[in-house]
């Protein structure tokens with residue numbers, strides 16, 4: 001079958017690459033794709049949000065199955081619109097995607113279905129938000145833009161002054177545009193974070209490996225949040241009892257969405273905090289694969305991705321629980337970002353070292369462009385250097401060995417040398 005992947009990031013490169021390995025996938029197209037996807041698939045040049053053009057392209061080229069990567073396209077109703085063309089589509093409907101696109105909606109959903117979460121309050125005016133922070137103490141809360149903000153919409157203020165300034169900037173639209181006009185203020189939790197990925201058909205789900213990512217730009221988890229600078233699996237602290245609690249949270253969420261009349265099909269990505277008492281709580285839900293978690297996830301998945309994604313779109317996913325094979329290896333990725341990221345990014349800088357194959361390392365492209373046989377930067381997060389290993393140290397040493405002057409590099413390249421420090 002022919003498949004089209006919507007999006008242009010490292011996540012989409014990894015999804016299309018893994019699909020291309022399926023014996024039932026004849027060809028992979030991208031709308032629009034990036035420099036890396038151009039090397040094994042066909043970039044159509046169609047924009048992520050041009051659902052009409054994507055639908056027509058699929059019908060004209062006998063593409064049967066569309067995989068929607070980015071949250072923005074899902075929130076805009078990609079699935080609803082493409083299904084009208086008679087296509088099979090992987091991802092949640094616009095109504096179900098609200099679990100990511102509104103934090104206020106999700107806080108209410110979790111309350112109604114008794115799913116553990118931090119204490120939350122929603123605000124639409126600056127004065128009452130500031131008062132609430134004063135009552136709680138700035139160091140005990142986090143500020144979250146209600147809407148989508150490219151994974152950057154969360155602020156952990158150190159002082160009341162910082163909180164006040166952030167509230168003003170969020171609500172005026174200066175920081176996150178419309179996404180910040182409503183703010184959710186959440187109790188600040190302490191403990192370990194776990195990213196949970198469940199592929200659901202609206203009824204049941206298959207759980208993929210647990211991951212952690214590093215959102216801040218600088219080593220030691222300092223500096224502003226990015227879309228994600230690196231990710232890894234496994235997490236040694238997720239023992240059986242915790243696994244059972246997490247599965248219950250996901251199961252209750254899938255059941256709740258179904259009861260609400262908005263069944264969740266696609267990848268449900270839970271951002272969970274495990275408190276010092278060992279209780280998992282949902283700090284956020286996303287309605288898609290994580291980026292960059294998806295990249296090492298595709299390396300860790302030993303079985304075919306196509307049947308899993310198809311079953312999510314069509315039903316009967318419980319059958320896939322037995323045939324989905326996850327490797328016991330560790331897997332990790334390190335993100336190479338361009339100068340200025342996350343505030344800005346540099347485009348058009350030549351990337352060196354991509355002409356070689358590096359044994360045991362898979363390079364997924366994010367913000368890159370292929371022109372005249374050369375790769376150039378084309379965004380903030382540029383490349384995801386990804387590997388499997390006997391353990392996390394092994395995977396990371398393979399990755400770090402190929403980054404630098406004698407391997408993959410470009411002017412202004414930023415990356416973190418401490419990916420995985422929280423579990424190593």
Ligand code: AMP
Pocket residue numbers: 118142151152153154186187188189190193215225271283284
């Ligand atoms: P999110 O975009 O909601 O995943 O938040 C980004 C990051 O902010 C998370 O990965 C956490 O490190 C941090 N964060 C978000 N919510 C909380 C919370 N309630 N308590 C502590 N840290 C949080």
Ligand code: GLY
Pocket residue numbers: 151213227228286289290291292293
């Ligand atoms: N890795 C963070 C995200 O995909 O939102």
